[in-house]
Amino acid sequence: MNLFRSEEHARRWEQFRPESEEGFISLPELVGFFGTESRQHMLDADYLSRWYPARAAERREYLARIGKASPFWLGTPAPSA
Amino acid sequence: MPGSETEMAGGGIIDRMWVRITRTLIDTGRPPHYAELARSLGVSPAESRTILHAVLQAYPIGWLHPETDYIASFPPLNGLPTQYRVTVRGEQKWFAQCGFEATSVTWLFPGERVRIAAACLDCGDPLTVEMLDGRLTWVDPPTVVGHLNYGFGPSRGRPPFL
Numbered sequence: 046m047n048l049f050r051s052e053e054h055a056r057r058w059e060q061f062r063p064e065s066e067e068g069f070i071s072l073p074e075l076v077g078f079f080g081t082e083s084r085q086h087m088l089d090a091d092y093l094s095r096w097y098p099a100r101a102a103e104r105r106e107y108l109a110r111i112g113k114a115s116p117f118w119l120g121t122p123a124p125s126a
Numbered sequence: 127m128p129g130s131e132t133e134m135a136g137g138g139i140i141d142r143m144w145v146r147i148t149r150t151l152i153d154t155g156r157p158p159h160y161a162e163l164a165r166s167l168g169v170s171p172a173e174s175r176t177i178l179h180a181v182l183q184a185y186p187i188g189w190l191h192p193e194t195d196y197i198a199s200f201p202p203l204n205g206l207p208t209q210y211r212v213t214v215r216g217e218q219k220w221f222a223q224c225g226f227e228a229t230s231v232t233w234l235f236p237g238e239r240v241r242i243a244a245a246c247l248d249c250g251d252p253l254t255v256e257m258l259d260g261r262l263t264w265v266d267p268p269t270v271v272g273h274l275n276y277g278f279g280p281s282r283g284r285p286p287f288l
Contacts, residue, residue, distance in 0.1 A: 047247055048210075048225035048255070051269035054248040060275065068274035072229075072255065072265060075272040079202075079230040080260050087202075087233050093144040093184055120278030 048072075067117050074111050081107055142167060143174075143181050147200055152234050155219030157197035157205040187223075202227035202234065213241040226272055232257040239263065 049055040052069055070078065081103035083096040108118050143163060150158040164174035175195055182188055191198040191206070198206045201223040210222035214235050222228035228242045241264075242255045256264035 046224040046226035047273055047275070048228065048242075048244055048253055049248060049271055049273055050246045050251060050253050050267055052271050052273075054246050055271065055273040058248045060247075061273075062275050065273065065275045065277075068277070070272040070274070072262065072270050072272065075226060076229045076257070076260070076262055079226055080233065084230045085233050085260065087148065087230075088236070090145055091141050092148075093141050093181070097185060117277035118274070 065117075067113075067115060070111075070113070077111070078104065078107055139167060139169070139177055140180050140184055143177050144185065147181070147197065148203075148234070151200060151203045151205075151220070155203075155221075157200055157203075159197075160195055199223050202230045209244045209247070211243045213243065214238050218243075226274075228255070229257065232260050 047055075049058070055061055055069070081100065083092075083100045083103055086092050086096040089096060105114070105119060108114050146163050146166060147157055150156070160174040160178040161171040163178075164171045167174060167177070169177065178190075178195065178197075182190065185200075188200040189198055190196060196205070198204070203212070204210075204221040204223045206221070208221045208223065210225060210228045211218050212220035212222055212228070212231050214220070215238060220231070222231055222242060225244065228244075231242070232240045236259060238258070240257050242257075244253055245251070246253055252266075253270050254264065254266045255262065255270060
């Protein structure tokens, strides 16, 4: 999960995997993805028990909203798997 | 002694250790050792170690260095240096776990400008992202993009390769 100067830089990276072509995410979308409500409560005393468990569902919902509800992003098995 | 471990792993103490680890990372840039946390939590070092393992079971996006009890990664920050250097108030003493988690470091420093600087893995040239209270305030170059090289599924269980 890296940041690159641009998509072209990522594709030139010697470890770039061609099957990760769908792995690009714009910076504003990334900020939203890693800034869902639960992540905004990391300084709360009960973050781990109250907020962290909500994170996965929030992220799935966010990925669906930005059109990335694919097995690659959701971490679910691909249909052919 | 499974019974005592279960008792120690109750929600309150696990939450408290999570907070202590995160607060130490925020204050010093480094994760604490479980023995250092024991007294403040009112437990023995051995109990503290058990609680640490329970914390990471509940928070599996962090991890210990293999074969040790040293906290290597406790996102969004990292104990082990990464290329994602974090600067707050002109001081660079933090590292983000990865480029993605770097964008949530802002939530640990409310009201502060958080600057993430990294060398591009392709060319080594710098890239910089600055945030304030969850908002992007500066991006250089403007074309900076996130990239997930392994899908979230395949990368599970292989944290170093995230």
